[in-house]
Amino acid sequence: MRITSRGIGLLITGVLLLVGGIVFGYPELAAIGVAAALAVGMSLAAGLLRPRLEVGRAIEPDRVMRGEECRVTLEVSNARPWGSLTVVGEDYCGPRPVPIPLVRLRPGRKTTVSYRVPTERRGVVQLGPLRVGRRDPFGLARVQRPFGETGQVWVYPYVHPIAGVPSGSSRNLDGLAERVPHGSSTFDSLREYVPGDDLRHVHWRTSARIGELMVRERVDTSRPRIVVLLDDRTAVHHGDTFEDACEAAASVVAAATRADLSVHLLTASGTSLPVAADSSGYLDVLAEARPHTDEELGQNGLAGIAERARQMQAGDTLICLTGRAAPEDLGAMMALRGTYATIMIGLFGPQQGPGADAGFQVIAARDAAEFAQLWDGIWS
Numbered sequence: 001m002r003i004t005s006r007g008i009g010l011l012i013t014g015v016l017l018l019v020g021g022i023v024f025g026y027p028e029l030a031a032i033g034v035a036a037a038l039a040v041g042m043s044l045a046a047g048l049l050r051p052r053l054e055v056g057r058a059i060e061p062d063r064v065m066r067g068e069e070c071r072v073t074l075e076v077s078n079a080r081p082w083g084s085l086t087v088v089g090e091d092y093c094g095p096r097p098v099p100i101p102l103v104r105l106r107p108g109r110k111t112t113v114s115y116r117v118p119t120e121r122r123g124v125v126q127l128g129p130l131r132v133g134r135r136d137p138f139g140l141a142r143v144q145r146p147f148g149e150t151g152q153v154w155v156y157p158y159v160h161p162i163a164g165v166p167s168g169s170s171r172n173l174d175g176l177a178e179r180v181p182h183g184s185s186t187f188d189s190l191r192e193y194v195p196g197d198d199l200r201h202v203h204w205r206t207s208a209r210i211g212e213l214m215v216r217e218r219v220d221t222s223r224p225r226i227v228v229l230l231d232d233r234t235a236v237h238h239g240d241t242f243e244d245a246c247e248a249a250a251s252v253v254a255a256a257t258r259a260d261l262s263v264h265l266l267t268a269s270g271t272s273l274p275v276a277a278d279s280s281g282y283l284d285v286l287a288e289a290r291p292h293t294d295e296e297l298g299q300n301g302l303a304g305i306a307e308r309a310r311q312m313q314a315g316d317t318l319i320c321l322t323g324r325a326a327p328e329d330l331g332a333m334m335a336l337r338g339t340y341a342t343i344m345i346g347l348f349g350p351q352q353g354p355g356a357d358a359g360f361q362v363i364a365a366r367d368a369a370e371f372a373q374l375w376d377g378i379w380s
Helices: 005-024 027-047 204-210 241-258 281-288 301-312 327-334 368-379
Strands: 053-060 063-065 071-078 088-093 096-101 110-116 123-135 141-147 151-156 185-192 214-220 225-230 262-267 272-275 317-322 342-348 361-365
Touching: 005 027, 027 141, 053 123, 053 151, 071 088, 071 123, 096 110, 123 281, 151 281, 204 214, 225 241, 225 301, 241 262, 241 272, 241 281, 241 317, 241 342, 241 368, 262 281, 262 301, 272 281, 301 317, 301 327, 317 327, 327 342, 342 368, 361 368
Parallel strands: 063 151, 225 262, 225 317, 317 342, 342 361
Antiparallel strands: 053 071, 071 110, 088 096, 088 123, 123 141, 123 151, 185 214, 262 272
């Protein structure tokens, strides 16, 4: 609650009249000053009466691709059984307020307002709460209170169409990297039998030895496993290169899931997400992603991230998406050639020298759209 400029002026005038009336012996001036101060006090007291408003919020849809349409609809109703309300509100859409002009609400009546959420930038847009302001009839005081619940809109990075993904190499249990025909499988482990298992997969020798039915678990070695590493360090990104890296990551993961490949999304800040073929959870992660400083990460360049990728051994193809990579960063990627059969580096923004002849494929692109074109030229 705050006093308006009109209220401040009236209060100062009233105090001056009161003091002047007392000092110079004019009771009429003092009475006028007291009346002015009382008017301001009554306006403040009126603002303490909290209006009974019910606010409903509908977001359609709450997850959109960058540039797509998203609207918020607010339904505001006067729940008081008596007395009309004239209110003006503003809803917060991210850091900026959106003015919501509300009509005069009679008891039990409601009004509906709608506005468009800006989706030009990737990220999570925080919505609300709706703040409703009231003024007294004389405009001396103004109070603003929050009503209703808040909401969120996930703005996904734009997914560029990509024609193909690397076929990769598959690793058998002996640790050898080899290409295998589609549909082949190999033994992975033994587990207890559960109703519904195919009896042809029962390992009878082990079952006889331990006294319980044991079933062979087999894995499809023909499915390449791809690790997408998003470098979210502030030091390597300039301008919109981080946004381009997020779009490239979304495009690669989307193409891999369409091809029914196993994908693992990894970020320098610590996110490790295995992506299911029918899941879009990786888009939530990419919408929430932000650059991190070296102090936040607590590790030395890309070397620490590469060590995490080595320990994971989550795939046979590693795709690293970064900004302006330093020579030591490329060296850290070179050290992974014994762990990953295929390594690709995506560099965004102006480069001083990508080091393309470093034992792995390098795509240097100005933005995500050019990255998709260069990618198709290699893998389609």
